[in-house]
Amino acid sequence: MGDKIADSARALSTLIRARYLRSFSHPGVRTLSVPPPIVEFRRVSKSFGDTRAVDAVSFAIHPGEFFSLLGPSGCGKTTTLRLLAGFESPDPDGGEVRISGEVVNDRRPYERRVGMVFQSYALFPHLSVERNVAFGLEEHRVPRTEIPGRVERALGLVRLPPATFARRRPHQLSGGQRQRVALARALVLDPAILLLDEPLGALDLQLRKEMQFELKALNRSLGMTFVYVTHDQEEALAMSDRIAVMCEARVAQLGTPADIYENPRTEFVAQFIGEANLFGGTVGQGGSGAGGPRVVTMGDGRTFQVPEHPAVRPGAPVRIAVRPEWLDLFAPGAVPPGENALPGVIRDVVYLGETMHVVVGLANGQLVRVALRNEGQLLNPLPWRRDDQVMVAWRPDDCQVLEPA
Amino acid sequence: MSSPRRRLLAWFARRPAAGSWALLTPGLLWLAAFFAVPLAVLLGYSVMHRGTYWGVSPGFTLEHYRRFLDPLYLAIAWRTLWIALATTGLCLLLSYPVAYVIARAGRWRNLLLFLVILPFWTSFLIRTYAMIVLLRGGGVINSVLMGLGVTTAPLDLLYTPGAVLAGLVYGYLPFMVLPIYASLERLDLDLIDAAEVLGARAFSRFRRVVLPLSFPGVAAGSLLVFIPSLGAFLTPDLLGGAKTMMLGNLVQSQFGPARNWPFGAAVSFALMGVVFVGLLVWLRVRDAEAAA
Helix, strand or coil: CHHHHHHHHHHHHHHHHHHHHHHCCCHHHHCCCCCCCCEEEEEEEEEECCEEEEEEEEEEECCCCEEEEECCCCCCHHHHHHHHHCCCCCCCCCCEEEECCEECCCCCHHHCCEEEECCCCCCCCCCCHHHHHHHHHHHCCCCCCCHHHHHHHHHHHCCCCHHHHCCCCHHHCCHHHHHHHHHHHHHCCCCCEEEEECCCCCCCHHHHHHHHHHHHHHHHHHCCEEEEEECCHHHHHHHCCEEEEEECCEEEEEECHHHHHHCCCCHHHHHHCCCCEEEEEEECCCCCHHHCCCEEECCCCCEEECCCCCCCCCCCEEEEEECHHHCEEECCCCCCCCCEEEEEEEEEEEECCCEEEEEEEECCCCEEEEEEECCCCCCCCCCCCCCCEEEEEECCCCCEEECCC | CCCHHHHHHHHHHHCHHHHHHHHHHHHHHHHHHHHHHHHHHHHHHHCCEECCCCCEECCCCCHHHHHHCCHHHHHHHHHHHHHHHHHHHHHHHHHHHHHHHHHCCHHHHHHHHHHHHHHHHCCHHHHHHHHHHHHCCCCHHHHHHHHCCCCCCCCCCCCCHHHHHHHHHHHHHHHHHHHHHHHHHCCCHHHHHHHHHCCCCHHHHHHHHHHHHCHHHHHHHHHHHHHHHHCCCHHHHHHHCHHHCCHHHHHHHHHCCCCCHHHHHHHHHHHHHHHHHHHHHHHHHHHHHHHC
């Protein structure tokens, strides 16, 4: 079963690559070692009335990449995807959308070689599964004799046995099966780019994980570029080659999942992707010790050290983000030398399975989350209890200096 | 402790079906008294002999149904059928675009719907008289045409099948707009986007996605227009005159001036038969579509 799928996936991907190269008219393309981006947004803006849904957004997507647009609802990620699909055109003077190097601002969706999977699946309720999948082939005037074979292959690709499912109507399918039909309907046309708008939003957790894995596998085996919109940061981290985190119509940060998690540039990114404790204060003027150039003094007079960073200038206000798992707890007086440490009282201990979160209230009232790895909770119970006096500590390098907002 | 009210509620709680019957009974009684009984009486009349001056006299005969097959009456039946079909078709052509625009009209939607049903605020009779004012020899349309020099003499607009058609289409338009609007309003716009990204041009998106999904509205609207058009009486009477008699007028004249109640009843049942057959055909077509 698995081998068959891999085989058909390989066959389809060879086919797609052959078509892809043929469709490429750019003369310099074979001499370049790095292929040009398949998608490029150059300062693209889109307004609806007085609202800017997308504001001067720029990014490039490489062929074959799994690229995610991640952000809270209303951040502009879906509009960005619709601009790429061709359902929306950028504002006049609203920049350029390029596909394979060509400006496509005013091209209709069917002139862009893109496929799309909608959050609602958007299966045609009056057509059977096989007619749904055949729809695009019929619209593209694919010879009648070729259609059944291609439909069957596409259904095989998404692991829906045609014998069982071909004649069913969408309302006779489960959510996961509809999802697969929507995917097959898009894939059957061999699009250069597959656009996915929160496709797993309506599925339960188990099925989501399964589909995440399958989507990623399809992306690899087909060599097709996937552009994936989601508000679920875990999903984006798990699947993406690169993520563009969007906030208020702009790209807040673009990078690999690890890059974005480890080095969030702004407070928004730090808090939207994973959890973050924020500490702020003023950088010292000079000399060494408490007033030194890499020492930050907080509002209550306590200090911590920060690594080198452009935002760390004498006298400047600065904020840092520290992930819960970068923090550690010590008894007062037991903090290793060289670590930043702030005193506090344990307010709560939350057991989460693989980790335990200890919530510590600092003297200034701020609550700090510390994640401790579960090293056998039953054999080695935590030495900490509620109301214990503790030191929250981290190494000066284990933090991310945030850019001023 | 157990008041009569409580006992009653407990009795109904033990018998869910009794509750449904209790809710259905008033409506059923109404229909029985004013629909089923008169219908049975009428069916009886249609096979009895004609009374000397009016009404019926006892006996059994099928002569009235036989008489309906006379070419004179079949011509009226034929005219009725094609006027009803043409009314339905014209209403459909005029209503679909209107319903489509209203379904996409955003904040104007409620205002437009209100305008569609606005004519119902005046009596149908008055509106039909207003059409006479428009269509008659010295009426508004002829005055304008002659004033502009398009025509030299008044056109015969009133008392033609065209006038009847215009009146029926005008009268029944909202019954077509509203169900089509309802089905288009429910249409998931993602489906149209999905069709476009799959390669469907505008006409194809309409023909393959929008139209089939609004079919329930089209079917409901067509029935709501076709059936009353078949039985129309007031409009052909006022706008069609004697030359454009429809079955409704025939029935009326038999119970009225012609004083032939059994024949009037037979024509009524023939009309019901036509509607019934039409309905069966429509259901067949619909089931065939659903199975395809």
